[in-house]
Amino acid sequence: MYKQLLFSLLVGVSVQAGRPNVLFILVDDLGYSDVACYGNTLHETPNVDRLAREGMRFTAAYTACAVCSPTRASIQTGQYPIRFGITDWIAGARKPNTPLKEQWTKRMLPLEAVTVAEAFKGQGYKTAFVGKWHLNDHDHTTGFPEDQGYDVNIGGHHKGSPPGGYFAPFKNPKMDDRPDDLYLTDRLGDEAIGLIESHAGGSDPFFLMLAFYTVHTPIQPKPELQRHYEKKLAKQPAGHWNNPKYAAMVHSMDENVGRVLDALDRQGMANDTIVVFFSDNGGLSRQTSCWPLSRGKGFYHEGGIRVPLIVRMPGTVKPGSETDEPVISNDLFPTLLDLAGLPLRPDAHKDGLSLKPLLETQRFKSHDLLCWHYPHYHGAGETPASAIRMGDFKFIRHYEDATRELYNLKEDIGEADNLVDKMPEMADKYEAALDRWLSQREAYIPKADPGFDPSKPVGKKR
Incomplete structure (x- = not known):
């Protein structure tokens, strides 16, 4: 209640009218x-689903x-997380006795990084963060949302999973x-x-990030x-999705999306608020299926990195519209500034493009390429x-066994047909482009670990 009161007091200073919330x-x-x-x-x-009907759905x-953590860094900064050395979840963990030597990820988003919250705050917006942060570590006394441009922080701390689980008491040090x-x-x-209710009647716009812990483990519906969902599954044939516990957690998330949208409606704010719905990575394969995509969280096949994205902005975004243009989390920072009529910050969001033209169904110059780098073993x-990814094709390189993969995503979204042997010249072209990107960012490339003992088992998965 105190933080909501603080937020309501902060919205008392007038700024230029007409700027959307x-x-x-997330x-x-x-x-x-x-x-x-x-x-x-x-x-x-x-x-x-209502958001998708009222906005644009990105496929x-x-x-x-x-x-x-790396995706969250990219959302906050509009930059590839490799620029900050954040290449794994914070604080990361190493599997013992692996053929390649990992590099530890950096454990905090630098305070000097300009965040989307700081950009909005600098233009008179009042900013608040609710939920999962996971951009610093347990031994840090700074690097929390309130240190990165958010006037109010409720629940944002260092842990990636809820410290007390999903049932009370939550044991969250920031809530x-x-x-x-x-x-x-x-x-x-x-x-x-x-x-939202504390803002009612205020003259200032707000920037509110609601970052659910759902559906991260533990799976506690x-x-x-x-x-x-157990009853529902008993009445219908088993399909790609058959986990009643996971389904129930998704259901709770959706209920709360609805409650928050209803609050905007009640306060007369819906037509003046940009709404973004997004995920931080793919679904965990042992809990859900990312069908028709291949694999899930932790992998660089489509199931690990392609996620839902919906943007609603009444009067700007055509209801029920859809695009298959490849976009990335880096794009959301400049997109929101542009939609809000605020000056872009190319010095800050240097790896992102504004999607405003795309959302307005105008001509849009897409990314020349999208890249990913993960010098780690994942559980x-x-x-x-x-x-x-360049155009319709995607190339993946694995460092441990030198496996290369090339897919035509337009024809093979499930990445079932590896074209490396059929299209070797294209594979070489994509690999060269990837190497240039990695070199420009001084990426750490995993090398053989001299301490690896092949006679001993590789350490247990995380």
Whole structure:
């Protein structure tokens, strides 16, 4: 309540009229097809589906990494996370006795990095963060949302999973437990609604990032929703999605998206608010399916990095529109500035493009290329890898066994037909472009670990 009051007091200073509010909804580990409007036949997501009907649905939106912290850095800065040395989840972990030597990821987004919140705040916006942050480590006393441009921080701290789980008490060092607490996703929805309501009647616009912990592990749904999906699965044939616990958590997320959208409606703010819905990486394969994409979180096949993205802005974005233009999380910073009528900051969001022309269905010059670099082993099974997409084709290089993959994503979204042997010249062209990109960013390329003992088992997966 104190932080909501603080937010309401902060919105008392007038700024130029006509600037829209921004609500950025970020979901953790939500796979490409985890919502109905992206093809899911089990999960009930009427509120996310409503956003898609009222805005633009992106079918080739990518995260800057297949794990959370780097993507979150790219959202905040509009830059590839490799520029900050954030190439793995913070604080990362190493598998012992691996053929290649990993490099530890940097453990905090630098304070000197200009964030999207700082850019909006500098233009008179009041800024708030609710939920998962995961851009610093447990031993840091700084690097939290309040140090990176957010006037109010509710729940944003160093951990990637909820410290107390999804049921109260939540034990979050940046969010006091309350006697009436029950379920974390609902509490975060409550906080976002409270901030919106505290802004009612204010003359200033706000920038609010609501970052759900859902659907990150532990998978802890509400029992009544789990039973609902168990009954539903018993009545329908098993398909790509058959996890009632996971489905119930997605359901809770969607309910709270609806509650927050309803709050905008009640306060008469819906027509003056840009809404973004996005995920930080693909879905975890042992919990969900990213079908029709290949693999999931942690991998550099499409299931690990292609995610849902929906943008709604009444009067600007055509309802029910759709695009298959490849875009990336770096683009969201400049896009939001541009949509809000604010000056772009190319010195800050240097790796992002404004998607405003695309959202207005005008001519749009797309990225020449999109790249990914992951010099780590991931617990889902991925080994150190880099990838590049140019046009319809995507190339992946694995460092441990020198495997190369080339796919025509327009014809083969599931990456089933590796074209390296059929199109060797194209594979070499893409690999050369990838090498230039890596060299320009002084990327660490994993080398053989002299301490590796092939007679001993590789360490257990994280």
